[in-house]
Amino acid sequence: MTKTIGFLIFPDLQVLDCAGPLAAFEIAGRYQPGAYALKVMAVEPGMVSATCGLALAAGALQPPRTLDTLVVAGGEGTRPACEDPRTLDYVRQAAVHARRVASVCSGAYILAAAGLLDGRRATTHWNRSGDFARRFPAVRLEADRIFVKDGPVWTSAGITAGIDLALALIADDLGEEIARRTAQQLVVYHRRPGGQSQFSALLELERPESRFGPVLEWAREHLTHPLTVEQLADVAAMSARNFARAFAAETGVTPAKAVERLRLDAARARLDAGEAQVDQIARQVGFGDPDRMRRAFLRAFGQPPQAFRRASRRAA
Template identity: 50%
Template sequence: MPKTVHVLAFPNVQVLDVTGPLQVFASANDLARQQGLPLPYAVTVIASQAEPVMTSAGLALVAEPLPAADAPCDTLVIAGGWGVYGAAEDPVLVDWVRQKAGQSRRMTSVCTGAFLLAASGLLDGCRVATHWTRCAELALKYPKLQVEANPIFIQQGSVWTSAGVTAGIDLCLALVEEDLGRAVALEVARHLVVFLKRPGGQSQFSVTLSLQQVSLQKGSSRFSELHAWMAEHLSLDLSIPTLAAQAGMSERSFVRHYRAETGQTPARAVELMRVETARRQLADSATSIKRIAVQCGFGSEETLRRSFLRALSVTPQAYRERFSVSQ
């Protein structure tokens, strides 16, 4: 029998939080259909109201009414969006979610859907992910939660939570992998033309984006072009003289201003960019670790290894064994 998946929507839900997970499961069904296999999922959008649900993007969704709380369900996906605050204050809906947990194999939330899941008490004592802009708010409102701003998604037993928007796709790809295996999950990812199943522990942000955000928060974008140039030239000598010349500044002035605006030394920023690029190559290719070290500017495999241990507390080989798409 196909696994029953309910995606819970509400007024002012974020449309991609609904359609992203829907498409992951639908694509898994498409692959099974093409191979003449039974469909693995039966997916429906549900809501507590009878009329169409209006998303925050202005697109109306036709949803089925909430099934009985005691009806069996394999996976409940709670979407996010600005309407989640009202949903989390609806005692009938919160109680339904709480009861539904007893009849579901997995309870999941996408983005700010964690607020509704938290209101039910199901996240108490758990590590939790949500959109990075709402982490502090979620932690303050529900102090029994261990809210983490970095991961794309987190699994705590039968409860899964994800970061913002597209991270819901990563979470659902992980659910498909748990159900149908890694090969099927990767094929679904390829079909959707998305990153080949980012691991849950991967950061919500790229290093370059994070550095630029810190600068913008301080009212400056002075190093935006430099960061883009660095990301494209990681194999070069990115020492202080090189970076200062590229920025059109004296070495002393460059080091002082760079650290003040990004919160990082230039050397640390370069190392983090190189580690991030090496992580992608380790996961997505069969290129030797020695070759990756050269391509990413580490020079030697040992330097790459030391940087990985410093940044991730894991060796490049161990990282590849865990996350390689070829496994």
Template identity: 45%
Template sequence: MHRVGLLITDRFQVLGLSTLSVFEFANQAIKEPFYTCTVYSERGGPVKSSYGVGVDSQPLDVEAPIDTWLVVGVLTPLELPATAGVISFLQNNALKARRVAGICTGAFVLAQAGLLSDRRATTHWAHAQNMKTLYPAIRVEEDRIFIIDDHVWTSAGLTAGLDMALGMVEKDLGTDIARNVAHRLVMHHRRSGGQTQHSEMLALAPRSDRLQSALEYARNNLNKPLTVEDLADAVHVSARQLSRLFRAETGKSPAKAIEGLRLENARLMIEQGRLSLDVIARESGFRDRRHMREVFIRGYGIPPQSLRTGKS
């Protein structure tokens, strides 16, 4: 049995509770109670969330050892720092656990406790600069979904906590179970920790279901040529109508939108560092490595090799 403790404080981000669903569905996927989850607070009893809804909790006088501590953040971490009692508890107990994690601005609580000093960490992009200023000993990487530094985990904002929890399930139970849980949670795909907090799909901001479907089709088939006609056939409209939709909703032509998706896919694969640039170019739909380099410089102002230190 793996014991998960979710630590909440007054006015905690209510979405932080959703991470427990990942462990719940992991138990269902393996058909046994591998995880048991308990919500804790400094004194126990009802704790008011950011939305005002109260959640019952157990006090922090924990007798049984906790394997994983998840610390939930608040919407305004500078205005609502963790109490001395919570900080003292983490300093004395967190490192006894197999891992400790800060969900979103929960990273600020870990920082207060000194658990992130000289470590890589992330948090919600809107608070990353404050963390850099307040805690210069932390190597803040503000554009990451989640980061693992030894046994200390931190995630970006809100739904990134689900990705981090899935990462924990993958380490505990394997890739197939993590994929099964993501499917049960109706997550489009399981984002790895190396992925950026900023999504090309969000930047394009498609409004209509038809255009969203066309972009999803493109993202799932980036290793193919992907003409406007291909996308139009996938969503059952004419190429001319689809081109008009792209212009009206994204301000871009289909070709430019697809190029952005290719760039994002290539960048993520490069940052993960597992494949050669030739393979990444092919899998992302570029003609070859040289073509990918040209588009990279045009889109990001840097060559793809610069994302790797000592790799090509």
């Protein structure tokens, strides 16, 4: 049976939030003809301008009962869209009638404003995670993930992560082989190296002008230390309670999660370089034992450390 995938767009969308997933579904349909019917829709149909100046032709909103999946784009236009009763009502109806609802990047704001994410796990672009967490405290934000599935609701991180999301949805529909062939045609990874984690988030936070940049820089240089909240708070010249609260509010992740990400990044670099055995690397980056590091890799990347070592050897 053909599955109708509706892409909800609006003025000032980020064009890749729609075009990337749209291309993935279109290519998957080549490998299994008739699998998908793709509909680009807007509350006000016609030519809809993206922030880059490109205009997309959007049709009228499809009846929610006819949709298999609704994909909500992101971009600067999410702010007015979050205040548009027509948009929110349509998204709510789609959540009732469609099999799945998904968002790309800041499209998660629209799902949250419609109440679809209350009590659910979700993600969005790392640069918006702090603001998102403050505006929607009922959402269980996982700020460092590329995409998150919680029941019938899927959310993804910024821009190109929409392709990762689409490939996961395609795998869910048509199987891993079709998703893999689609990824090959797009010249992207079926499972992005580094798994489902937004690497750039901590890199941005470590900038010297960032409030917590010096703390993270110090932590990266002392990975073999316990790196407790109390230690990090001392570096920031704050009380432990205020530090933990302020850090989570600004970054969208807890100090413990940030430390884990620093250790994971350091471990990945050592695995890629082939510098040492896995158990040695675990000690060098502060995990202590390889089993603890393995569990962290599986949580963040969906793969054990050995998979990264094998991939590096193949690339070499």
